[in-house]
Amino acid sequence: MKGFVFDAYGTLFDINSVIEACKYIIQDPEGFSKLWRAKQLEYTFLRSLMERYKDFWEVTEDALTFAINSFSISVSQVERKKLMETYLYLKPFAEVADALRHLKNYELAVLSNGSPMMLNTLLENSGLKHYFRYILSADEVRTYKPSPKVYALGPKYLGIPKEEIFFVSSNSFDVVGAKAFGFKVGWINRSGTQLDELGMKPDIIAITLEEMSGALGL
Amino acid sequence: MKGFVFDAYGTLFDINSVIEACKYIIQDPEGFSKLWRAKQLEYTFLRSLMERYKDFWEVTEDALTFAINSFSISVSQVERKKLMETYLYLKPFAEVADALRHLKNYELAVLSNGSPMMLNTLLENSGLKHYFRYILSADEVRTYKPSPKVYALGPKYLGIPKEEIFFVSSNSFDVVGAKAFGFKVGWINRSGTQLDELGMKPDIIAITLEEMSGALGL
Numbered sequence: 001m002k003g004f005v006f007d008a009y010g011t012l013f014d015i016n017s018v019i020e021a022c023k024y025i026i027q028d029p030e031g032f033s034k035l036w037r038a039k040q041l042e043y044t045f046l047r048s049l050m051e052r053y054k055d056f057w058e059v060t061e062d063a064l065t066f067a068i069n070s071f072s073i074s075v076s077q078v079e080r081k082k083l084m085e086t087y088l089y090l091k092p093f094a095e096v097a098d099a100l101r102h103l104k105n106y107e108l109a110v111l112s113n114g115s116p117m118m119l120n121t122l123l124e125n126s127g128l129k130h131y132f133r134y135i136l137s138a139d140e141v142r143t144y145k146p147s148p149k150v151y152a153l154g155p156k157y158l159g160i161p162k163e164e165i166f167f168v169s170s171n172s173f174d175v176v177g178a179k180a181f182g183f184k185v186g187w188i189n190r191s192g193t194q195l196d197e198l199g200m201k202p203d204i205i206a207i208t209l210e211e212m213s214g215a216l217g218l
Numbered sequence: 219m220k221g222f223v224f225d226a227y228g229t230l231f232d233i234n235s236v237i238e239a240c241k242y243i244i245q246d247p248e249g250f251s252k253l254w255r256a257k258q259l260e261y262t263f264l265r266s267l268m269e270r271y272k273d274f275w276e277v278t279e280d281a282l283t284f285a286i287n288s289f290s291i292s293v294s295q296v297e298r299k300k301l302m303e304t305y306l307y308l309k310p311f312a313e314v315a316d317a318l319r320h321l322k323n324y325e326l327a328v329l330s331n332g333s334p335m336m337l338n339t340l341l342e343n344s345g346l347k348h349y350f351r352y353i354l355s356a357d358e359v360r361t362y363k364p365s366p367k368v369y370a371l372g373p374k375y376l377g378i379p380k381e382e383i384f385f386v387s388s389n390s391f392d393v394v395g396a397k398a399f400g401f402k403v404g405w406i407n408r409s410g411t412q413l414d415e416l417g418m419k420p421d422i423i424a425i426t427l428e429e430m431s432g433a434l435g436l
Contacts, residue, residue, distance in 0.1 A: 045263040046391050046416060050364045050398045062415035070412055146268045173264055180268045194288055197280035198264060
């Protein structure tokens with residue numbers, strides 16, 4: 001392996017922080033944030049297929065609008081802004097900084113659906129930015145994961161063949177897409193979910209980044 | 219309007235028939251069939267984006283495997299086959315035959331994700347086949363709705379410009395995709411669901427095909 005490419009949301013950063021922020025505006029914060037996240041992902045798939053790209057910040061706002069209407073709640077502009085901004089202040093999982101430090105002799109990059117503004121702000125706010133040589137966004141190719149066009153940004157920027165890049169994600173669809181593209185893939189299955197039946201299997205399954213490093217003998 | 223193009227599953231045919239068949243193998247047939255359907259759709263989106271097409275029969279089988287594993291049940295080969303075959307014997311909604319008869323002076327077609335085998339068998343079994351001049355499957359272009367490549371089969375076969383084709387679907391993502399492509403679109407919102415926030419609105423919303431014909435002044 002010559003380089004490591006990381007997904008952001010759910011992999012480095014805990015999107016459950018969003019539930020916390022929803023607590024103040026809705027009685028069922030878990031249900032609400034689950035619907036918000038599901039629609040956010042669905043809209044990235046649908047917009048890619050429809051060839052009607054909008055960036056991830058806008059897609060996240062549209063998904064929030066859907067969730068608000070679905071729960072029939074009224075949300076002020078200030079609350080809406082606050083909910084959106086949780087995406088700029090997500091907490092990294094406990095082991096992330098140590099795990100990245102451990103890999104400091106490799107080329108490291110983030111490759112995410114997030115817009116450049118979202119990714120740069122989040123990495124800055126979390127203090128993790130300096131670990132990464134490249135912060136790569138699907139925005140550059142105006143389509144979303146699991147399109148091979150997005151994964152191709154990895155070898156393009158790192159200058160390393162895809163077979164020598166280890167891609168790390170906690171999202172099943174992302175694991176499958178990255179594997180189909182040709183990366184070596186580690187699935188950080190933090191919550192014990194089931195792999196999707198899409199004919200692809202990760203090379204390594206681990207519960208944390210630390211465990212993954214161990215499994216790779218690093 | 220010179221022609222009408224219909225989605226199949228959920229629009230002409232009641233996919234709730236699947237719940238009935240699941241009753242014999244699982245205690246929560248609604249939850250099970252809901253997950254099965256959700257994964258079936260998700261896999262069409264993901265396979266299209268990954269550029270790893272498999273036909274709709276195979277995708278439906280893969281989604282069934284996911285649902286079976288997710289519910290931790292054991293299902294015999296005979297039961298599995300029976301579950302899959304419900305897709306070949308779905309019941310049309312009550313008003314469908316009358317509504318199609320009413321439109322007999324127009325060019326009518328079905329345009330669905332279903333494989334040619336699935337669509338032909340279902341239309342044959344339901345006695346609706348003779349209403350349609352064309353039975354068009356996403357299989358021809360090896361990708362799924364809401365890709366514009368799939369909708370383009372409509373004008374191609376009917377020989378009518380897309381602006382003069384009225385596309386009818388009950389599925390929100392399909393309504394949005396067909397509208398983005400350039401069809402006139404009717405949303406048969408049978409269950410009162412919420413339109414997705416994807417920047418597109420149908421021309422007509424109705425609860426049944428009959429109501430839609432009325433709204434078009436036919």
